[in-house]
Amino acid sequence: MAVAGQQSRIKAGIVGATGYTGVELLRLLSQHPSVDLHAVTSRKENGRPVADMFPNLRGRVDLRFQTPEDAALEQCDVVFFATPHGVAMAQAGQLLAHDVRIIDLAADFRLQDTATFERWYKMPHACPTILRDSAYGLVELNRPAVRDARVIGNPGCYPTTVLLGLAPVLQADHALVDTSHVIADCKSGVSGAGRKVQLSSLFSEASDNFRAYGVAGHRHHPEISEQLQRLAGAPVGLLFVPHLVPMIRGMFSTIYLRILPEAVDTDFQALYEQRYADEPFIDVMPAGSLPETRSVRASNMLRIAVHRPEDSDQLVVLVAQDNLVKGASGQAVQNMNLMFGLPETAGLDQIAVLP
Numbered sequence: 001m002a003v004a005g006q007q008s009r010i011k012a013g014i015v016g017a018t019g020y021t022g023v024e025l026l027r028l029l030s031q032h033p034s035v036d037l038h039a040v041t042s043r044k045e046n047g048r049p050v051a052d053m054f055p056n057l058r059g060r061v062d063l064r065f066q067t068p069e070d071a072a073l074e075q076c077d078v079v080f081f082a083t084p085h086g087v088a089m090a091q092a093g094q095l096l097a098h099d100v101r102i103i104d105l106a107a108d109f110r111l112q113d114t115a116t117f118e119r120w121y122k123m124p125h126a127c128p129t130i131l132r133d134s135a136y137g138l139v140e141l142n143r144p145a146v147r148d149a150r151v152i153g154n155p156g157c158y159p160t161t162v163l164l165g166l167a168p169v170l171q172a173d174h175a176l177v178d179t180s181h182v183i184a185d186c187k188s189g190v191s192g193a194g195r196k197v198q199l200s201s202l203f204s205e206a207s208d209n210f211r212a213y214g215v216a217g218h219r220h221h222p223e224i225s226e227q228l229q230r231l232a233g234a235p236v237g238l239l240f241v242p243h244l245v246p247m248i249r250g251m252f253s254t255i256y257l258r259i260l261p262e263a264v265d266t267d268f269q270a271l272y273e274q275r276y277a278d279e280p281f282i283d284v285m286p287a288g289s290l291p292e293t294r295s296v297r298a299s300n301m302l303r304i305a306v307h308r309p310e311d312s313d314q315l316v317v318l319v320a321q322d323n324l325v326k327g328a329s330g331q332a333v334q335n336m337n338l339m340f341g342l343p344e345t346a347g348l349d350q351i352a353v354l355p
Contacts, residue, residue, distance in 0.1 A: 008034070009034055009035070009036055010034055010035045010036070010077045010078060010336070010340055011035075011036050011038045011075065011076050011077045011078075012029055012035050012036070012037055012038060012076060012077065012078050012079070012080065012336075013037075013038050013039040013040070013041070013071060013073045013076040013078070013079040013080070014026065014029075014037075014039070014040050014041065014079070014080045014082060015041045015068060015071075015073070015079060015080070015081045015082065015083055015087065015088075015091070016041065016042065016081060016082045016083035016084075016087065017040040017041065017042060017050070017065070017082055018042045018044070018045055018053065018065070018195065019082055019194055019195040019196075020191045020194060020195045020324055021082040021105050021324060021328045021329050022040075022082040023054045023056075023057075024324045024325065024328065024329035024330070025080055025082060025329045025332065025333070026040065026050065026054065026057055026061055027056065027057070027329075028325075028329055028330060028333050028347055028348065029333065029347070030057060030060045030061050031060070031347060032333065032346060032347030033346060033347060034340075034342055034346060034347075035347065037061060037063060038071075038072075038075065038076050039063070039066060039071035039072060039073055039076065040061075040063050040064075040065055040066070040071075041065060041066055041067060041068045041071045041073075042065040042066075042067075043067050043068075045065040046065055046066060046067050046070075047064055047065065047066075048064060048065050049062075049063075049064050049065075050062075050063050050064065050065060053065075068091070073091075073095060073100065074094070074095060074098035074100060075098075076100050077100065077101065077340070078100065078101045078102070078103060078336055078339070078340070079095055079100055079101070079102055079103075080103050080104075080105065080332055080336075081102065081103070081104040081105060081106060081108075082105050082106075082329075083105075083106055084106060085106045085107045085108060085121050085123070086106075086108065086121070086123050086126070087106065087108075088102060088104035088106060088108045088109070089104075089108040089109070089125065089126040089127045089130070089131075090126055092108075092127055092130050092151060093127060093130065096130065096150060096151070101149075101150050101151070101152075101336075101339055102150070102151045102152065103137065103151075103152045103154055103332045103335055103336060104151070104152065104153055104154060105154045105328055105329070105332055107120075107121055107153070107156070107219065107223070108125075108131075108153065109130075109131055109134040109136075109151055109152065109153030110136065110153040110154075110155065110156065110223050111153075111222060111223055111226060112131065112132070112226065113222075113226065114128050114131065116222045116226070120219045120222055121219065130151055133149075133150070133151065134149065134150075134151040134152065134153055135148075135149035135151070135152055135153070136152075136153055136155065136227065137149075137152040137153055137154045137155060137331065137332070137335040138155045138159075138160060138163060138164070138227070138331075139331075139334050139335060139338055139344065140164060140167070140276070140279050140281075140282060141163060141164070141167055141227070141231070143338065146335055146338050146339065147338050147339065149339060152332075152335045152339070154328065154331055154332045154335065155223070155227075155331065156219075156220045156223055156327075157188065157192060157220075157251055157321075157323040157327030157328055158184075158186050158188070158218075158220040158224070158240070158242060158251070158253070158327075159220050159223050159224045159227065160302070160321065160326060160327050160331065161186065161251055161252075161253035161302070161319040161320075161321055161327070162184045162186070162224050162228075162238075162240070162253055162255065162319075163224065163227050163228070163231070164282060164302060164304070164319065165184075165253060165255045165304060165317045165319040166182070166228065166231070166255060166257075166317070167231055167275065168268075168271050168272045168275040168276070169257065169268070169271070169315070170228065170231040170232045170236070171231055171275070172271065174263075175260055175262075175263065176259065176260060176263040176266055176268075176271075177257040177258060177259055177260060177263070177315060178257070178258040178259075178260060179232055179234070179236045179237065180236075180237040181237050181239070181258065182228075182236055182237060182238050182239070182255065182256070182257055183238075183239045183241075183255065183256040183257075184224070184238060184239070184240045184241070184253055184254075184255050184256075185241055185243075185253070185254045185255075185256070186240065186241065186242050186243065186251070186252070186253040186254075187242070187243040187244075187245045187251065187252045187253070188242065188243070188244060188245065188250075188251045188323050189245060189247040189248050189249045189250045189251065189293075189323060190206050190244065190246070190247070190248060191248050191249045191323065191324055192244075192251070192323045192327075193244075200213075200244070206244065206246050207246045208246060209244075209246055210243065210244070210245055210246065211243065211244055212241055212242070212243045212244075213242060213243070213244060214241075214242050215241055218240065218242055220240070220242070221238070221240050224238060224240060225238055247293070249293075249297060249298075249322055249323060249324050250293030250294070250296070250297060250320070250321075250322060250323060251293065251320070251321050251322070251323040251327055252291075252293055252318070252319070252320050253318075253319045253320075254316065254317070254318055254319075255316070255317040255318075255319065256314065256315075256316055257314070257315040257316075257317070258313055258314060258315075259308075259313045259314070259315050261313075264313065268306050268308065268315060269284075269287045269306050272284045272304060272306050276304070280344060280345050281300050281301055281302060281326060281334065281344075281345075281348070282301075282302050282303075282304065283301055283302070283303045283304065284304050284305075284306070285303055285304065285305045287306070288305075288307075289305040290305060290318065291303040291304070291305050291318055291319070291320040292320060293320050293322075294352070294354060294355070295320065295352055295354075296320050296321050296322050296325075296326070296352050297322055297352050297353045297354070298322060298325060298350060298352060298353040299322060299325060299326075299330075299350050299351060299352040299353075300322075300325050300326045300330035300331070300333075300334065300348040300350070301321070301326065301352060302319065302320070302321040302326045303319070303320045303321075304317065304318065304319050305317075305318040306318075322352075330348055333347055333348055334348060
């Protein structure tokens with residue numbers, strides 16, 4: 001079995017690999033230089049060759065779907081859960097007893113406040129003790145904890161853009177912006193809703209349309225707020241509004257901030273460039289740039305641009321990512337790399353796809 005800190009081959013399993021994050025994990029892990037895919041589970045598709053469902057994996061993945069009981073997940077070094085909320089926490093204890101590391105792409109280990117989790121996800125938390133020892137898997141903000149963790153709560157896609165878009169101003173050594181009123185105006189492609197049949201995701205409903213949703217409250221709001229408070233050292237007043245846009249994949253967040261009078265002379269471009277200078281997956285673009293979702297499609301790169309319209313007291317931060325890669329599966333692989341002592345970029349150096 002691979003040991004954290006050693007660069008040996010990693011035996012990986014994926015629970016619930018029939019969704020969009022599951023196939024994205026399969027794509028990334030099948031070409032990872034240090035990973036062997038050991039098991040891919042699905043109760044409904046038990047026995048079906050993975051490449052029959054996902055023809056892009058023909059010649060790369062020769063496994064068949066198995067039930068979790070038949071997959072011998074306890075023989076893995078790491079198990080990814082690309083499942084609905086509640087599945088990972090039900091199986092976490094048994095896997096940890098076999099020294100298997102866990103990376104959950106659902107919400108089971110994202111929120112440390114179990115009452116908040118239960119309010120938003122309408123289920124009791126099954127393993128609060130394991131939750132307390134888990135790490136929030138946003139590597140750029142939580143690298144030491146991720147490196148030592150046995151259980152990772154992979155961040156939500158919207159939180160990734162908002163937290164990375166705000167971290168430089170919130171982590172500064174003195175107050176720069178009014179944290180009582182932060183606006184995050186966020187848009188996602190339809191794949192963010194998952195690979196399931198629902199009316200709002202049908203082509204005739206989503207195409208040639210643009211709409212807000214979750215305005216009264218969205219599950220990612222408490223996750224973002226909890227992490228913003230951690231960054232700022234105090235509660236942050238956040239207005240978060242998600243939108244659905246008629247594209248398959250991609251996410252774009254526009255964040256609005258008011259600069260404090262005593263910080264009007266701050267060089268925010270330099271602040272962001274310095275904060276992310278050594279981050280391989282964050283590109284702070286030149287002043288005046290306008291990132292596009294197509295510039296990150298199918299890559300683990302997140303691009304940020306910082307604007308101050310007409311030298312006003314307003315700061316506008318633009319953030320683009322692929323919601324299925326840096327917003328989900330690519331981030332999960334980045335977490336795995338760090339947990340097992342591999343270069344963070346291992347298996348994640350794909351260039352974005354154009355057009």
